[in-house]
Amino acid sequence: MVEHLLAKEKVAGSIPVSRSIFISIGRRRQVVRHGSAKAAPAVRIRSSPPIRRDFTCRVFFYLCKVFLMRAPHSYSTEAIVLKRTDLGEADRILTLFTPGKGKIRAIAKGTRRPISKLAGHVDLLCRSQLQLAMGRNLDIVTQAEGRENFQRLRNDLWHMTCGFYLAELVDRFVEDQTRHYDIYVLLLDTLRYLDADANALQQQLASMGVNMDDTSKDAINRVPTGQQEGQTRLLLRYFELRLLMAVGYEPVLQHCVSCASEIRPEENGFRASLGGVLCPQCSRHWERRLSLDALKTLRYMQRVKWSEAARMRPDTRLHSELEALMYDLLRFHLERDMKSWSFLEMMRKA
Numbered sequence: 001m002v003e004h005l006l007a008k009e010k011v012a013g014s015i016p017v018s019r020s021i022f023i024s025i026g027r028r029r030q031v032v033r034h035g036s037a038k039a040a041p042a043v044r045i046r047s048s049p050p051i052r053r054d055f056t057c058r059v060f061f062y063l064c065k066v067f068l069m070r071a072p073h074s075y076s077t078e079a080i081v082l083k084r085t086d087l088g089e090a091d092r093i094l095t096l097f098t099p100g101k102g103k104i105r106a107i108a109k110g111t112r113r114p115i116s117k118l119a120g121h122v123d124l125l126c127r128s129q130l131q132l133a134m135g136r137n138l139d140i141v142t143q144a145e146g147r148e149n150f151q152r153l154r155n156d157l158w159h160m161t162c163g164f165y166l167a168e169l170v171d172r173f174v175e176d177q178t179r180h181y182d183i184y185v186l187l188l189d190t191l192r193y194l195d196a197d198a199n200a201l202q203q204q205l206a207s208m209g210v211n212m213d214d215t216s217k218d219a220i221n222r223v224p225t226g227q228q229e230g231q232t233r234l235l236l237r238y239f240e241l242r243l244l245m246a247v248g249y250e251p252v253l254q255h256c257v258s259c260a261s262e263i264r265p266e267e268n269g270f271r272a273s274l275g276g277v278l279c280p281q282c283s284r285h286w287e288r289r290l291s292l293d294a295l296k297t298l299r300y301m302q303r304v305k306w307s308e309a310a311r312m313r314p315d316t317r318l319h320s321e322l323e324a325l326m327y328d329l330l331r332f333h334l335e336r337d338m339k340s341w342s343f344l345e346m347m348r349k350a
């Protein structure tokens with residue numbers, strides 16, 4: 001019996017195959033030995049038969065195919081519509097500002113047709129949840145669901161113009177496909193403040209007995225006066241300053257941009273091309289004067305939220321000074337005027 005067992009062991013080799021673990025890496029096979037203290041020749045295991053290899057390859061390629069097929073061809077995103085451009089007879093190209101992808105452009109097919117289901121959800125300034133199919137050049141909007149359309153803002157021409165101005169600013173300053181979540185939040189919050197402003201104005205007019213259903217030219221061109229207009233103008237300056245800060249063009253307000261001396265509480269100067277305030281000793285570089293009130297207002301808006309900045313009550317002179325200064329800065333960085341400026345000016349003079 002013992003002789004018989006020894007004979008079996010001799011035939012199988014010095015190490016029983018059952019005591020080996022096969023590790024397969026691709027088509028290579030290795031044998032890892034356990035429990036064998038003595039040196040012994042590695043057991044050569046015959047490779048898998050061709051049929052089994054063929055089956056493994058097929059499974060591998062099938063899994064690759066399934067994985068590739070699952071690569072997304074569409075995606076969902078929230079977006080604010082910044083701009084619309086006509087395309088062909090019935091389509092539009094939308095410039096969208098999204099929280100995750102930044103500014104993108106997409107085609108909204110058929111949105112110029114009266115029966116379009118998408119049209120109402122992709123109006124200018126609308127915040128919508130969109131489904132987009134990835135296209136070769138531009139993505140295509142396949143579904144849209146409006147979340148906020150700022151209806152009260154749209155009912156008032158002055159506030160609507162302000163809203164379009166914000167959208168134009170973002171469109172000019174933000175590069176395509178660059179994520180700017182902070183600017184997205186800034187734009188959304190500012191549109192909400194404008195909407196609330198418009199609502200306050202409408203309630204004020206209603207309390208004065210103005211017919212809100214009156215669609216005559218005079219009624220539509222209701223330009224807020226006094227304090228309310230001042231708040232909206234201050235909100236625009238706040239947005240401009242915050243936008244410049246977000247894109248890296250924050251004006252220098254703490255020290256002189258020419259000699260680096262600390263700015264003292266007195267009348268100073270300003271030059272947009274130098275990026276900030278100039279002290280009286282560097283008056284040769286002044287482009288415009290900067291009053292102490294304007295300097296304090298800008299510094300305050302640099303560091304507080306709008307809820308705090310909104311408590312300020314600048315007079316008309318200070319509003320004009322801040323506006324001219326911010327326009328200088330924006331014009332310098334954009335190297336052109338904004339389309340909305342002349343319209344906003346016209347609205348105020350109306």
Ligand SMILES: [Zn+2]
Pocket residue numbers: 256257258259260261278279280281282
């Ligand atoms: Zn100086």
